[in-house]
Amino acid sequence: xxxxxxxxxxxxxxxxxxxxxxxxxxxxxxxxxxxxxxxxxxxxxxxxxxxxxxxxxxxxxxxxxxxxxxxxxxxxxxxxxxxxxxxxxxxxxxxxxxxxxxxxxxxxxxxxxxxxxxxxxxxxxxxxxxxxxxxxxxxxxxxxxxxxxxxxxxxxxxxxxxxxxxxxxxxxxxxxxxxxxxxxxxxxxxxxxxxxxxxxxxxxxxxxxxxxxxxxxxxxxxxxxxxxxxxxxxxxxxxxxxxxxxxxxxxxxxxxxxxxxxxxxxxxxxxxxxxxxxxxxxxxxxxxxxxxxxxxxxxxxxxxxxxxxxxxxxxxxxxxxxxxxxxxxxxxxxxx
Amino acid sequence: xxxxxxxxxxxxxxxxxxxxxxxxxxxxxxxxxxxxxxxxxxxxxxxxxxxxxxxxxxxxxxxxxxxxxxxxxxxxxxxxxxxxxxxxxxxxxxxxxxxxxxxxxxxxxxxxxxxxxxxxxxxxxxxxxxxxxxxxxxxxxxxxxxxxxxxxxxxxxxxxxxxxxxxxxxxxxxxxxxxxxxxxxxxxxxxxxxxxxxxxxxxxxxxxxxxxxxxxxxxxxxxxxxxxxxxxxxxxxxxxxxxxxxxxxxxxxxxxxxxxxxxxxxxxxxxxxxxxxxxxxxxxxxxxxxxxxxxxxxxxxxxxxxxxxxxxxxxxxxxxxxxxxxxxxxxxxxxxxxxxxxxxxxxxxxxxxxxxxxxxxxxxxxxxxxxxxxxxxxxxxxxxxxxxxxxxxxxxxxxxxxxxxxxxxxxxxxxxxxxxxxxxxxxxxxxxxxxxx
Numbered sequence: 001x002x003x004x005x006x007x008x009x010x011x012x013x014x015x016x017x018x019x020x021x022x023x024x025x026x027x028x029x030x031x032x033x034x035x036x037x038x039x040x041x042x043x044x045x046x047x048x049x050x051x052x053x054x055x056x057x058x059x060x061x062x063x064x065x066x067x068x069x070x071x072x073x074x075x076x077x078x079x080x081x082x083x084x085x086x087x088x089x090x091x092x093x094x095x096x097x098x099x100x101x102x103x104x105x106x107x108x109x110x111x112x113x114x115x116x117x118x119x120x121x122x123x124x125x126x127x128x129x130x131x132x133x134x135x136x137x138x139x140x141x142x143x144x145x146x147x148x149x150x151x152x153x154x155x156x157x158x159x160x161x162x163x164x165x166x167x168x169x170x171x172x173x174x175x176x177x178x179x180x181x182x183x184x185x186x187x188x189x190x191x192x193x194x195x196x197x198x199x200x201x202x203x204x205x206x207x208x209x210x211x212x213x214x215x216x217x218x219x220x221x222x223x224x225x226x227x228x229x230x231x232x233x234x235x236x237x238x239x240x241x242x243x244x245x246x247x248x249x250x251x252x253x254x255x256x257x258x259x260x261x262x263x264x265x266x267x268x269x270x271x272x273x274x275x276x277x278x279x280x281x282x283x284x285x286x287x288x289x290x291x292x293x294x295x296x297x298x299x300x301x302x303x304x305x306x307x308x309x310x311x312x313x314x315x316x317x318x319x320x321x322x323x324x325x326x327x328x329x330x331x332x333x334x335x336x
Numbered sequence: 337x338x339x340x341x342x343x344x345x346x347x348x349x350x351x352x353x354x355x356x357x358x359x360x361x362x363x364x365x366x367x368x369x370x371x372x373x374x375x376x377x378x379x380x381x382x383x384x385x386x387x388x389x390x391x392x393x394x395x396x397x398x399x400x401x402x403x404x405x406x407x408x409x410x411x412x413x414x415x416x417x418x419x420x421x422x423x424x425x426x427x428x429x430x431x432x433x434x435x436x437x438x439x440x441x442x443x444x445x446x447x448x449x450x451x452x453x454x455x456x457x458x459x460x461x462x463x464x465x466x467x468x469x470x471x472x473x474x475x476x477x478x479x480x481x482x483x484x485x486x487x488x489x490x491x492x493x494x495x496x497x498x499x500x501x502x503x504x505x506x507x508x509x510x511x512x513x514x515x516x517x518x519x520x521x522x523x524x525x526x527x528x529x530x531x532x533x534x535x536x537x538x539x540x541x542x543x544x545x546x547x548x549x550x551x552x553x554x555x556x557x558x559x560x561x562x563x564x565x566x567x568x569x570x571x572x573x574x575x576x577x578x579x580x581x582x583x584x585x586x587x588x589x590x591x592x593x594x595x596x597x598x599x600x601x602x603x604x605x606x607x608x609x610x611x612x613x614x615x616x617x618x619x620x621x622x623x624x625x626x627x628x629x630x631x632x633x634x635x636x637x638x639x640x641x642x643x644x645x646x647x648x649x650x651x652x653x654x655x656x657x658x659x660x661x662x663x664x665x666x667x668x669x670x671x672x673x674x675x676x677x678x679x680x681x682x683x684x685x686x687x688x689x690x691x692x693x694x695x696x697x698x699x700x701x702x703x704x705x706x707x708x709x710x711x712x713x714x715x716x717x718x719x720x721x722x723x724x725x726x727x728x729x730x731x732x733x734x735x736x737x738x739x740x741x742x743x744x745x746x747x748x749x750x751x752x753x754x755x756x757x758x759x760x761x762x763x764x765x766x767x768x769x770x771x772x773x
Contacts, residue, residue: 053450064405064438065432068432073428078421079413082417090414151421302426317436327454327455
């Protein structure tokens, strides 16, 4: 029986998936721009800016939705997490501010300005830091190191994120976002050389994603034992991990054969399944091992209204987002 | 410095910064839509150019507002976890609604900014209207949460925790209506006057430039209308505060003694130690009359409550004076502008009036900042009025000086960048010299 609290927690997960698939890819674009050297670097950077421009603001609201649902639906958990993970969350914020504003300045005006090199590097570096720390936060939430059910009995955890498992999840997040960006960007251009550039980047980052996805269960055994048991020993474990592996293999094959639309579908499926797997293995906990979704939930009255608002909001938003994508991503998304 | 003070300074920096951009996010879309509407109606190129330029400005301001707003949604929990633990489940709903309003604004701003050549003129204008609507609704929803901190409702306290929660009555808290009206008008007045001020400044040198003339008329109409209505809303707000937060009113007015027929103090310096306000011009019975619409009404003084439940009246009184003075100046210029625009157009675009408008340019934003000092510092020591103290809400995490310094530097850089972007945009003065009407 799915409870209201489960639905609310599920909508946080859904927002995170949407954030990863959209805003995450924007950060990934920043990663590629950061390390870009060699021929056509300028063209690639322009392509990245053009592709992201119209959708940037929209993409980055998903993280606000996730946070708002968290503090409305699970206020105690929000207070606990923002205390235990104060430092990484603060750094994530600094990254979001730097990257977000730098992007806006760049997209709207900075093409007329010689970018101050120091600032440029700092802004681009935030593309690395933010996804990495977002992953670290998710990893720490699962690691079982944040103990306590509320602020009053927060026993330990402020250093929980400085462990092998969360740091690995951070690396996986960073590489997944970069991978998504590379796959998306192939379809944003008609220039064959640029397509090839991003195809190679996509294949390289896919290899890293596969390596880290395989490595994480090894680390989670020691670093997040209960999460590990749930991830590998549940009835859904084999099918989920199997489909994820299949999606990764297919993405690789489609990239090799230059079937980019199919490759993109597989890449999106991979990232969705990674997060879905995290969510399922986390269930029924919000913060392993002490705080369950049920225990952390706000009053049923609030949850009902919150879900109603989310439902109504989705009904209004998705057509609008569809319109936005239809206008600006027609060729990339809907074929021509 | 104590961690509480560091946390408060950091939060104040976040708000002082964010509110400028939030206000622009409410006001600028209206200006840009009006300019585009004028273009569609008249077909004059000057309005199309104006709409595009205002849209570019909106984009930069919106982007900075978006990231600084994201920061706030996290910092509420990072700096005030006990506050969020208590109130998230009571007053979270307007934040969720605000999220969707903001989403609407972002989606349609994307279509508006990048879609000039891609969508039909009608869809483009509708997208602009959605941006404006989303902007205003975001502000209205988020102010509900502040209203709740001033007039908490929708729950009962059981053992220090909220119970019997009714999220809708929390959202529809008594302060919401007057605060939402006051904030929305303030946003329009501040944006309208800031923009009008810039164009008036330019017109003093380029007298005949129709671009700046068109911009001035639109911006001053929006800002002026809001500035004229604002005193009515201010009266409503003040009377509400007088009833629901009499201690805040006392701090605003520098009123220490509880008395009937209390005077209205203009200027002056409250002295909390000797419990008196010096050097003020006193209008006899003015405060009783304004706050209760009764010259003999009793006004509560700060001395009536224990010292540890009083806000510091010095910043609150000063900020209140600043806010009211700015508002009065803008309302006066707005009335003068309406009369001149109606009867004597050459004086409207004459040097004296342009100077007055240019001088009023920053006043709206100043009034907004001052208004937030009044409502936030006037509520102290409470974070939730009479329910939770700010000192109880602060994070147990130490070392807050570091994020304070880091974020101050980031915001300083961000503000400088944004200002430079806007100045570059303004440096180009498009030339529409002709006199076709």
